[in-house]
Each structure stands twice: as structure tokens, then as C-alpha cells.
Amino acid sequence: MDDNVRAFPEPTLRRLPAYHRFLKILAARGRPVVSCTHIATELGLDPTQVRKDIQVTGIVGKPRVGYLVPELIDAIETFLGWKNSTDAFLVGVGHLGTALLGYGGFREYGLNIVAAFDKSPEKIGTQVHGREVQSVDSMAELAQRMHILIGILTVPADSAQDLADLLVFGGIRAVWNFTPVKLHLPPAIIVENVQLSASLAVLSNKLAESLKADVPQEG
């Protein structure tokens, strides 16, 4: 029935963390207010775009003045759900999985990695950044019991689909997918892909274009 759940524009969601970061810097400097123009200049964006983005948080500014920095920081944190933390499972304690476990910063973003899982027997039982690595065999049951909503997938490509299925079987509702695999999961499951190859493709292509423009030799 509630089909007017019209989500907020994804580009807006992606920009909000950058605004937040800048606002925190301003707050640390003791700056009480900020204008869209100021934010836009700093981040290389259009002021109108910043204004519209801010509107999704429900904050209204004062003409001639701008927005109150602490109020805006608070509103963004609330809007992005950074105020109350969500527990997550991490699957795949390889190089990347280990790095994510070691990164303390996710706490700030309301993400709390409470357990780590792996397939390989040599890893099970070891401690990685304060969490004991557990067998994937116990993952689904544990996810169910702990009402885990988010699974972080950092496994080799060939086991990605199987372990994603296992996460879903455990009642997980969203997968943060760091593998290059296109996961086939029930439509209700949220999948957010972090595809480094895509990012690198953009970088390489732009670099190639830039170098081409550099040495124009012939028309």
C-alpha cells in the first residue's frame, strides 16, 4: 500500500557524509553558521544542489545567515542513522576483511561489526582486531539469534553467492558487497556494491583521456 515510500535521491545520500565531514571541521574551528555557498565552494558543488540536499534533513536555514553548524551536523547524523548503531557480521577474513575489522571509524557511522566469519579452518579461532573468527557454519543461526540486519561480504568471488545466501538465510536484510560478484538475492534484500574495478575503470579512462589531450601530436 505504501508505495509512495519514494526514497531520497541516491546522489544526495552519497554527498551528505562529505557535508558532515566539512561541518565537523567548521565546528572544531568554532564557526557557528555556514552558507550553502561556503559548503559548495569547499566541495566543488553547486550551491543550489547543496541547499536541496540539506532540505532532506528537514533543517531550515535563515536567509542572510545560513545554517547553524551544530544543528546541521546533528540533523545529518540523525538522518543517516549514525546516532543509533546497527550490528553487522563480517564474512571473509582475508586482506580486505581484516582491514575493515581494523578500521575503527565505522562506529561513527553507526555500524558495529560484532562478529567475523571465515571458511578456512586455519583462521577459525584466531583473534583479528579483537574479534574471534568463527566458522561460517554457525553464521546463519547466530545471525538469527542476534537479529543481525547487515552482512559485510569480503570473501573470494567463488564463494560470494553461497555465503550471501547463507546470510539471507540467517535473516539478514542488507549486504555490503565488496566482491565483484553480481549477487542474486530476493528483491527485498538491500545490496550495496563496492566495486573497486568500476572505480579504477573511471580513473584509468580519465587518465588516458588526460594524457591523450596532453600530447596532441596530430589532429
Place this chain on the structure above:
Amino acid sequence: MDDNVRAFPEPTLRRLPAYHRFLKILAARGRPVVSCTHIATELGLDPTQVRKDIQVTGIVGKPRVGYLVPELIDAIETFLGWKNSTDAFLVGVGHLGTALLGYGGFREYGLNIVAAFDKSPEKIGTQVHGREVQSVDSMAELAQRMHILIGILTVPADSAQDLADLLVFGGIRAVWNFTPVKLHLPPAIIVENVQLSASLAVLSNKLAESLKADVPQEG
């Protein structure tokens, strides 16, 4: 003069690696041809979009048949510059930097991390995944001498700008930025940001919307 360097649409560039991955799977299965519809179904895209994306590689298909899988794989690899490798420096041997050094897969994408640098004296001289960690003091000179074009930035936020400046000073032309910092660099320098906080913001927001829709309690 050459202002008609109209780059290819970024969304297209981002999708090509996914096509490539799927095509490699088909090739491994011995499938000689593939249609747009097939690719689109697998990846959850529109067939016309796939067709247009493929067009940037210059490959033409056969009506009624589709595209030749090996030919298409080759064309994508050539287009994305995966055939000839580019040397890169990595700056910041923390959790993430170490993980990227350990990931062998970048070779496939034409990226070759030839050296790693760090600020902290304890790390300098140690071996990380086969590379000796060097002091950032020698970075710019070495980049210049080796004609390095790409710098991978995996340092703490507070030193990101300084080290990016140093990379640029060393003649680097593109920065793959894994820090949350908005870098201020000369306009000719390509910057590709990998912002995990942005990705997580999308995930969290979609999850929250999904859970809200779940238990509609009241209108």
C-alpha cells in the same frame, strides 16, 4: 583546441567491468556468443543500455546472433586499458593500504603497485606483501624518476592533503583517493574518490526505508 574530448559516460565506464566479468564466465563455459538481453538479465539492466554501453568499445554485433564473446572481452580489456599495465605508488601502509598491497587482482586491471610509502619510522624498511616500505621523504623524487602516473592514497585523513600535494609534486597525474578528504589539487589532476561512508550511507538509508515499510503500524 581539442575540446571535443567528450569523455564516455561515467555510468558506462562503471558498468563495463561487470560485463567483462560475466563474459569471462561465459567464455570459461565455452559459450561463443552472447546477446544484450542475456547480459542485461544477468546483471539486472536494460538490454538497450547494455547495447549502448558495448558500442563505446567499437564492437558491432550480428543481428539475430549477438556478440562474439572472446571479441567482446578483448574489446573491453583494450578499451579500459587493462592490456598494458600502469605503475602506481601506494601511500599509507595502514590496514587498508596493506590490504590493497596484498590484493593481487589489480594486475588484471592493468594496475601495478610498484612501491609503498609511509610516514611512520617503525614501518619504513619493513616488507609488506613483497614491497619494502619506503619513507615518504623519497617519494616525490622517486615518482619523478620512475615517471609514475598514479598515486593510491590510503593515509589518515589529517595527512591526506599534504601527501596528495607531494604526489602531484612528484609528477603524478591521477590520485585514487581512499581517504574521506576532499582533495584540493590542480584541475589537470584526476581524482577518483572511494568513499566508503557514502556507500554505507546509501545502504543504511535503504535498509531503514525497507524496515519502515516492513512494519507499517500506522499511516
Place this chain on the structure above:
DNA sequence: TAGATTGTTAATCGATTAACAATC
């Protein structure tokens, strides 16, 4: 008050999707 900045509506732009003729 004058003028900078917000909020909002309209115009533009670019990407996605639909329609359809061409082709093997």
C-alpha cells in the same frame, strides 16, 4: 534600509528506456 542568502519553481542537461526499422 540594502543586500546576502534561503526556499522554490522553471529550465536544462544527461542518462535511461521505449519504439522501430534494418538485418542476418
Place this chain on the structure above:
DNA sequence: TAGATTGTTAATCGATTAACAATC
């Protein structure tokens, strides 16, 4: 031949940007 699929042009959609009145 019939029909599936390509290539291409047109329509739609959504996001960005421009314009401008409202406001402190």
C-alpha cells in the same frame, strides 16, 4: 521465410542548474 536481435532515433525520466521572489 520468419523472427530474434542489432543499431539508432525518439521519448521519458531524474538530477542538476538557473532564475527569482521571500526574508532577515
